[in-house]
Amino acid sequence: MKKKEKTSDDMEMRSHYDFSKGIRGKHAAEYNEGTNIVVLDPDIAKVFPDSNAVNKALRGLLDIIKLQKKATN
Secondary structure, eight states: OOOOOOOHHHHSOOTTOOOTTOOTTTTHHHHHHOOOOOOOOHHHHTTOSSHHHHHHHHHHHHHHHHHHHHHHO
16 A cells, blocks of 8 residues: 655644744754754653663663673673
């Protein structure tokens, strides 16, 4: 089944969206610093409540890898 091509009507902003309280460039500085988005599989995401938990686990894993490398050298 072919996907329907988007027309200009499909791409128009809907009238019920309200950006009157939006702040232009609110995240521009963060974006310019660079982003590193990683998508976790759902079963992994259930274990880690937030990015801090993921980072803590990965740092622990790095420590283990470093110890193993020292032990084999």
